[in-house]
Amino acid sequence: MRYSEEHKENTRRRVVEAAAKRFRKRGIGAVGVATVMADAGLTHGGFYSHFASKEALAAEAVAHAMDASADSIAAAGGLAAFIHAYLQPAHRDAPEKGCITAALVAEIARHPKSTRAVFTKKLRAFLKSIEAHLPTPDPAVAQAIFATLVGTLQLARAVSDPALSNQILSAGEAAARRLSSLEPAGV
Amino acid sequence: MRYSEEHKENTRRRVVEAAAKRFRKRGIGAVGVATVMADAGLTHGGFYSHFASKEALAAEAVAHAMDASADSIAAAGGLAAFIHAYLQPAHRDAPEKGCITAALVAEIARHPKSTRAVFTKKLRAFLKSIEAHLPTPDPAVAQAIFATLVGTLQLARAVSDPALSNQILSAGEAAARRLSSLEPAGV
């Protein structure tokens, strides 16, 4: 072969990362293949020497972004710190760098089973990670905490009144802490 | 005027209702004006004698669907019953007839401020309704409960494993009950 394996893998990764960013910012359906390729410094025609379809890229982008945040609880320094960081205005205001679940769950739900299966696999891993950081591990509690975080961030993003948006973030943090049986406030 | 006011209003309402259904099922961006008009038994050209743009229809459809569920807590017979019904598989499996917030929050967050303002107004009313049904009224608790319901329903819809999906619904119900300070189980 001509270009090294490494070269091709690098390009592919750049495309996946550009896609993960754009998709979170504007939605998968609203972003064209040409835009993603341009973000990666390429023209659109080369797309199909890397991916079978836009759908295949969507699945890879979801997987990539889920993997990128897989260790974010440990990185934050524990569940309480993670919850706090997750519900910060900074996260709300930068969806392209944030949680791909909050940005795209509803859209993923409308995608083919193959894409949903990829999401499901990565979600399971993340839920395990939440559970492992719980004072008293319980899968149902981990699921409920994540659902609360995702729902809260989305409501805070949709609302047009900044004051209400901030209140929602605070309310979500208190609720997530309460569900995880952490002490009420502090940081 | 020629056709009665009533006739025009009826048509308009049929279009808004068709839109609210299609948008919830497939997303606003993925549904064309022609499809909505066909659902309402019309051709696409007449659309602009009712609405200024697709965006205007989106805002109306959101408002309409939010209004339609405004009294659903009282209709369900209280907050516990509402939470239970909201997190049923039947609701998960029929987004076109269900909560428009769960179906479209993330997409609404990417729409113009005017549309987000309409959503915000209706959301405030719904949060008030949750709060009024709380044993101890508290805006933050109402916000957290709704965020938990929305996040839970969305995760349950996206996941490809039915068993996990059902677990998530149950976990969400337990959490929402706990946040609202209702007794643990029952129905």
Add this chain to the structure above:
DNA sequence: TGTACATCAGTGAACGCGCGTTCACTGATGTAC
């Protein structure tokens, strides 16, 4: 080491299609007499 060749990542024009929106029209129905 230097040259010829083969590979294939990446280019850019082209495809068919569906989109939101516009527009000249038509024909059902309300109003005037």
Add this chain to the structure above:
DNA sequence: TGTACATCAGTGAACGCGCGTTCACTGATGTAC
């Protein structure tokens, strides 16, 4: 009451555009000798 006219909700062709995907190509770089 019956007829002529005006209105405008609804029709369907057409617009420019961006989409996902295909394809003939090119040219940088790895391999063979």
